[in-house]
Structure formats: structure tokens, C-alpha cells
Amino acid sequence: MKLPEDFKKKYQALLGDQATAFFESLSGEVQKGFRLNPLKDNYKKVANSLDEPVEYVATGYVGEVSGKTLEHQAGYVYSQDLSAMYVGEVVEAEPGEKILDLCAAPGGKSTQIIEKMANQGLLVSNEINKKRALILAENMERTGARNSIVLNEDPATLAQNFETCFDKIVVDAPCSGEGMFRKDPHAITYWHADYPAQCAKRQREILAEAVKMLAVGGELVYSTCTFAPEEDEQIISWLLQEYPYFEIVPLQKYNGMDSGVPAWGNDEPALTGTVRLMPHHFKGEGHFIAKLRDTRPAQVVKTKKNKRKKQNKAGLTQEQVALWKEFSANFLKQDLFKVNELQCYGDHLYYYNKNWPDISCLKFMRPGLLLGVFKKKRFEPSYTLALALSATETEQKLALTHEQWQQYVAGNTVTVATSHKNGWYLLVCDDKPFAFGKVVNGTVKNFFPKGLRFSFE
Numbered sequence: 330m331k332l333p334e335d336f337k338k339k340y341q342a343l344l345g346d347q348a349t350a351f352f353e354s355l356s357g358e359v360q361k362g363f364r365l366n367p368l369k370d371n372y373k374k375v376a377n378s379l380d381e382p383v384e385y386v387a388t389g390y391v392g393e394v395s396g397k398t399l400e401h402q403a404g405y406v407y408s409q410d411l412s413a414m415y416v417g418e419v420v421e422a423e424p425g426e427k428i429l430d431l432c433a434a435p436g437g438k439s440t441q442i443i444e445k446m447a448n449q450g451l452l453v454s455n456e457i458n459k460k461r462a463l464i465l466a467e468n469m470e471r472t473g474a475r476n477s478i479v480l481n482e483d484p485a486t487l488a489q490n491f492e493t494c495f496d497k498i499v500v501d502a503p504c505s506g507e508g509m510f511r512k513d514p515h516a517i518t519y520w521h522a523d524y525p526a527q528c529a530k531r532q533r534e535i536l537a538e539a540v541k542m543l544a545v546g547g548e549l550v551y552s553t554c555t556f557a558p559e560e561d562e563q564i565i566s567w568l569l570q571e572y573p574y575f576e577i578v579p580l581q582k583y584n585g586m587d588s589g590v591p592a593w594g595n596d597e598p599a600l601t602g603t604v605r606l607m608p609h610h611f612k613g614e615g616h617f618i619a620k621l622r623d624t625r626p627a628q629v630v631k632t633k634k635n636k637r638k639k640q641n642k643a644g645l646t647q648e649q650v651a652l653w654k655e656f657s658a659n660f661l662k663q664d665l666f667k668v669n670e671l672q673c674y675g676d677h678l679y680y681y682n683k684n685w686p687d688i689s690c691l692k693f694m695r696p697g698l699l700l701g702v703f704k705k706k707r708f709e710p711s712y713t714l715a716l717a718l719s720a721t722e723t724e725q726k727l728a729l730t731h732e733q734w735q736q737y738v739a740g741n742t743v744t745v746a747t748s749h750k751n752g753w754y755l756l757v758c759d760d761k762p763f764a765f766g767k768v769v770n771g772t773v774k775n776f777f778p779k780g781l782r783f784s785f786e
């Protein structure tokens with residue numbers, strides 16, 4: 330790999346006798362990893378090899394996953410760099426918390442965080458770039474989580490709406506991406522000697538907004554996939570200086586993990602509590618991670634009056650309520666999504682917990698869990714609802730073979746025994762729910778979303 334001369338000079342000076350090993354590692358083999366999703370029943374029952382678990386993430390493994398497998402399509406596995414998966418872990422997300430992932434696409438950290446929340450609390454995943462926000466929404470849907478909102482806003486607009494709102498905030502910042510060089514050599518073409526300083530300016534701007542949204546006593550996780558001290562230790566030094574009520578929470582270091590370097594920041598000894606994942610020491614592409622805690626006692630903080638509008642009652646018509654109730658009663662063993670927690674946007678019906686903040690004035694991609702769509706005088710359950718259900722939550726399920734799964738995800742109909750009565754079914758393969766299908770006289774009509782179809786030719 331041809332590294333820029335300025336890059337080599339810089340890291341030669343910073344790393345000294347370790348620089349050669351570092352440069353060589355950037356030309357080495359990319360190390361792939363993936364995580365399993367404990368929101369799914371029997372989540373370890375996958376075709377992927379689980380022979381090489383990673384010690385620092387309970388659901389993490391070394392290995393490659395294919396996008397064209399049942400496990401991936403149904404949300405059982407998520408492909409993720411081995412260093413990136415330590416970020417989601419140090420967040421230590423708990424069920425019931427309110428968490429914001431501010432720079433979230435494509436969703437590596439968000440999927441990991443929500444998988445720890447057991448459908449309780451709320452994760453708001455935000456992405457400023459619309460195209461990337463769409464991919465983020467797809468990845469969040471695949472997890473099957475019921476407590477996820479995906480927004481497409483800039484941090485300043487969010488801060489106006491979510492003042493002191495979140496227990497935890499993750500800023501996995503846009504950065505100079507030096508940890509991407511090995512995986513994506515194109516990333517090198519963007520790099521120049523001033524690039525880290527330019528990125529650092531943007532990181533400070535993002536963090537200044539993030540801080541406004543953190544609840545008193547909350548925790549902020551900051552990470553980058555770059556090695557540049559300007560974007561790593563120096564950003565944390567800046568945060569400590571601007572917001573002296575923050576303290577660094579020391580992170581546990583596993584095999585091959587390095588400490589942040591105080592001399593690369595403002596000499597603050599606590600910077601050793603941050604983590605550097607360097608590819609010449611650690612099996613992964615490279616990351617920097619820091620965790621900060623707001624240490625202020627609650628009484629010194631003046632919380633301004635909440636500017637949020639009252640929840641917009643996007644009410645359902647009586648007919649819509651009746652259609653949903655009918656579907657729910659016939660299809661679900663329990664009343665999982667109660668009428669007073671439903672919200673309609675146009676003809677789309679969402680589950681939206683009444684304790685969540687109002688987002689109706691924000692740009693959203695996924696304002697809660699999409700349950701389905703009202704079409705004339707009927708209700709059509711959504712693909713996302715299928716992924717959010719476990720096979721035990723309905724009697725109306727239909728087991729398909731792997732071949733039939735392949736036909737279905739490619740957009741084809743599937744023939745089944747005519748003894749199946751007509752109507753909606755949760756389609757499962759290997760006990761994994763993967764979509765809804767409608768049986769009409771022995772044929773499963775295809776309702777797999779058009780934009781997500783894939784074939785095996």
C-alpha cells in the first residue's frame with residue numbers, strides 16, 4: 330500500500346520504533362468480524378462458524394458473513410469490524426435507558442446498542458446524510474427491535490429538540506478515516522496533512538451539540554476510526570477543558586488494546602483511560618474510544634423549560650382501529666401493540682411508545698416500529714413487523730424450506746399444501762421469522778419488499 334509521505338513522516342515521529350510494524354499492518358490482511366443478535370430467539374442457532382469468539386464482546390466473532398443468507402436477511406448476524414464492535418460494548422446500554430447515537434449510519438453501533446436493550450427504553454439513531462439514513466433504517470429494522478427511531482437531522486436541530494434528554498450519547502464521529510485505509514484504499518486519496526485538523530473542527534462542532542442533549546449524570550462515548558491525535562486525544566482534552574464537569578471513565582483493555590497517549594493530548598494522565606485499537610497490535614482495522622461521565626450534582630443544572638411540542642395525536646380513524654384490532658386478535662397471541670400506543674402517518678401504522686419524545690417536527694426515517702399499511706378496507710402487516718416478532722408470538726406461521734426462502738426473497742410466489750387456510754402467515758425458515766406472506770389457495774403471494782429482493786443466479 331502506498332501511504333502518503335506526510336502520513337509516514339507524522340507516524341514515524343509519533344510511533345518511533347513501532348512505526349514500521351504499524352505501516353506494514355496497513356498493508357496486511359483485512360480482519361472480518363460479525364455479531365449475533367440476542368433480540369432473536371435461539372440467536373446462536375446460525376449456520377455461521379462460531380469457533381472464534383472475541384473476548385471483549387459477548388456476541389462478537391471473527392469471520393465473514395454473506396449478505397445473501399437467511400441469517401443476514403432475518404437479522405441474526407451483522408457484519409462488523411472487530412475494533413468497531415468494542416465501541417457499542419463500552420456504551421453498556423441497559424434496558425429502559427434513553428440513548429442517542431448521533432452519527433449512526435450504517436448502524437454498526439446502533440444495532441449493537443439496541444440489541445442490549447431488550448426492547449425497553451429508546452434508542453434514537455440519527456444520520457445527517459439521507460441516503461445513509463435509509464441504509465441505517467434498513468439495518469435497524471433487521472434487528473427486529475421495537476424501541477428504535479431513526480432520524481435524518483443535523484446535530485444542532487436535534488439539540489434544539491432534545492435538551493438534556495438522553496442518559497447516554499454516542500458520537501462515532503466523521504473522521505479522517507485512517508483506520509479505513511486497509512479496508513478501503515480509496516480512503517487514502519482523501520487524506521492530506523491538514524485533513525485531521527479539519528475533521529477535528531467538525532468533531533468539536535458535533536460534540537458541542539451532543540453535550541446539550543446529555544442528561545445530568547449522563548455518559549458520552551466518543552469514537553473515531555482514525556489514529557490522528559488531533560481527532561482523538563486532543564478532542565478529549567478539548568472536551569475536558571470546555572466542559573470541566575466531565576471525567577474520563579477508564580475503559581477495560583483486553584488483549585492487544587493500547588491506552589490513549591496523554592502526551593498526544595494535553596498531558597492529562599486520565600487519557601490513559603481511553604483506548605487505541607492499533608492494527609499492528611490488535612486484530613481489527615483501528616479505532617479510538619473514550620467514555621466520559623457528567624459528574625455534576627443534579628441541583629446545579631438549570632434545565633430550561635421543555636420546548637418540545639405536545640405529542641401530535643396523529644389519530645387513527647375508527648375503521649383503522651377496528652382493522653388493527655382484528656388483525657392483532659387473529660394473528661398475535663398477546664396484545665403486543667396497544668391501541669393507545671399506535672400512531673398513523675398517512676396510511677402507515679406505527680407502534681410509538683407514549684413515553685417517547687415527540688418527533689413530529691423532525692425529519693424521520695423510522696418514527697417507531699412500522700406495523701403495517703392500511704389499504705382500502707384492509708390492513709397489510711409490514712415486513713418490519715415480521716422481523717420484530719418471534720415465532721412463538723403467533724400460531725399463524727408457515728415453515729418454508731431453504732429453497733422456498735430463496736424463491737421468496739427473490740420476489741417469487743411459493744407453492745404450499747392446499748390444506749393451509751387462506752390468509753396472512755409469518756413465514757419462518759429454520760425457525761427464523763423472515764417475512765409475511767399471504768396464502769391464497771395453496772400459493773404464498775409475495776410481499777417481500779421490492780427494494781430488498783435478491784436472487785441467487
Ligand SMILES: C[S@@+](CC[C@H](N)C(=O)[O-])C[C@H]1O[C@@H](n2cnc3c(N)ncnc32)[C@H](O)[C@@H]1O
Nearest residue numbers: 432433434435436437438457458461501502503
Ligand atoms: C464514522 S461514520 C458512523 C458509523 C456508524 N456509527 C456505524 O457504526 O455504522 C460517521 C457518520 O457521521 C455522519 N456525518 C457527517 N457529517 C456530519 C455532521 N456534520 N454531523 C453529524 N454527522 C455527520 C456521516 O454521514 C457518517 O455516516
